[in-house]
Amino acid sequence: MLWQKKITLLDFQTYINYFQGFSSITILTILAITSNDFSVKRLKQNWKKLHKLTYLLIFLLPWHILDKMNGHWTHITPLAVLIMTINLILFLQRKSIEQIQAQGKGV
Numbered sequence: 520m521l522w523q524k525k526i527t528l529l530d531f532q533t534y535i536n537y538f539q540g541f542s543s544i545t546i547l548t549i550l551a552i553t554s555n556d557f558s559v560k561r562l563k564q565n566w567k568k569l570h571k572l573t574y575l576l577i578f579l580l581p582w583h584i585l586d587k588m589n590g591h592w593t594h595i596t597p598l599a600v601l602i603m604t605i606n607l608i609l610f611l612q613r614k615s616i617e618q619i620q621a622q623g624k625g626v
């Protein structure tokens with residue numbers, strides 16, 4: 520993609536233009552590196568906090584895809600948008616279940 524679109528990593532503007540993509544890949548790298556028993560033990564409560572970064576991807580990736588594919592969708596784009604929509608629905612459903620459970624406990 521970098522080669523095809525002639526995107527240079529040496530220009531600061533690239534990081535501004537692809538802010539959502541670079542943020543997503545950074546988050547995914549952090550999650551991949553810390554997805555092991557050693558990190559869970561070492562980071563303790565911070566591990567859970569760190570892995571909450573996953574939730575940012577639910578918003579960053581659809582933003583990235585819709586922004587970058589605006590006006591020139593390929594055969595991959597509808598599939599990507601469908602997956603992002605399912606993710607968002609599951610996230611909202613989970614949040615609503617958590618809220619109902621919290622109300623039940625009087626929190």
Ligand code: HEM
Binds near residue numbers: 521584595
């Ligand atoms: C894990 C991180 C990323 C994911 C999951 C991701 C995913 C995607 C997806 C699904 C598309 C739509 C492709 C299509 O419909 O054909 C897309 C488009 C695009 N992405 Fe990313 N991306 C990520 C990171 C990045 C980064 C870091 C860059 C920049 C260096 C980037 C540059 C682009 C560009 C230029 C397009 C438009 C492609 C086109 O016009 O055909 N992406 N990305």
